[in-house]
Amino acid sequence: MKVSIVAAVADNGIIGINNSLPWHLPEDLAFFKQTTLGCPVLMGRKTYESINRPLPGRLNVVLSGNASWKPGPAKDGTPRNIITYPAQLPEGSTTQIATATNLPDALKWLSGFEQVFLIGGSNLYEQALAQDLVDELILTEIHKSFEGDASFPQWNRQQFKEVNRIANTATPERAWGFDFVKYAKVSN
Ligand SMILES: NC(=O)c1ccc[n+]([C@@H]2O[C@H](COP(=O)([O-])OP(=O)(O)OC[C@H]3O[C@@H](n4cnc5c(N)ncnc54)[C@H](OP(=O)(O)O)[C@@H]3O)[C@@H](O)[C@H]2O)c1
Numbered sequence: 001m002k003v004s005i006v007a008a009v010a011d012n013g014i015i016g017i018n019n020s021l022p023w024h025l026p027e028d029l030a031f032f033k034q035t036t037l038g039c040p041v042l043m044g045r046k047t048y049e050s051i052n053r054p055l056p057g058r059l060n061v062v063l064s065g066n067a068s069w070k071p072g073p074a075k076d077g078t079p080r081n082i083i084t085y086p087a088q089l090p091e092g093s094t095t096q097i098a099t100a101t102n103l104p105d106a107l108k109w110l111s112g113f114e115q116v117f118l119i120g121g122s123n124l125y126e127q128a129l130a131q132d133l134v135d136e137l138i139l140t141e142i143h144k145s146f147e148g149d150a151s152f153p154q155w156n157r158q159q160f161k162e163v164n165r166i167a168n169t170a171t172p173e174r175a176w177g178f179d180f181v182k183y184a185k186v187s188n
Helices: 026-036 045-051 103-109 122-130
Strands: 002-010 014-016 041-044 059-063 082-084 096-100 115-118 136-142 160-168 178-185
Touching: 002 026, 002 122, 026 136, 026 178, 041 045, 041 122, 045 059, 059 103, 096 103, 103 122, 115 122
Parallel strands: 002 115, 002 136, 041 059, 041 115, 059 096, 082 096
Antiparallel strands: 002 014, 136 178, 160 178
């Protein structure tokens, strides 16, 4: 199973503020969707709560140390169905919420999938990089500094090689540019 981090990171490392994104960047949301659609996405409880709904067309696995954590109901008040580790996961790209209480269990649970995307936040990125679990980083590098309270962790750039970069320049409406960049782990 390939483990890929997906994150949008400002020049000063900021990724979030008040449990939301510091910028409005529809191009990045579209890129995120195109990148992750059909694959499981693994996230921390706070990131799930910032989105507050399962991302469609993806298995949404949420980590919480609290075994009784439950996602809030749908807009119409219907309780959400959740699958709890170690119950059988659905195959394919069903919109579904699943929960696990630790990272090794979550990754073991997902090991039958070809690729899993770690979609945040700061806490989850940090653990995955520190534990050397990451094969690839797909970063939206935003060429501006933002105020915030969540940052992308320091990571060992020597362990990864830039393999692709798509530059998006500033526009009259948006004074800053951004790049979609892929870094692949250098094999030992
Ligand atoms: N720019 C981006 O690309 C991007 C992407 C995602 C998120 N964000 C931003 O990042 C911020 C949230 O990041 P965050 O670091 O505060 O929170 P987070 O990583 O989303 O969630 C942290 C929570 O996840 C659970 N968790 C994490 N690792 C776990 C483990 N190994 N075992 C069990 N539970 C685990 C814990 O929940 P419990 O407390 O319930 O135990 C922990 O408190 C927000 O501002 C969000 O908008 C930005």
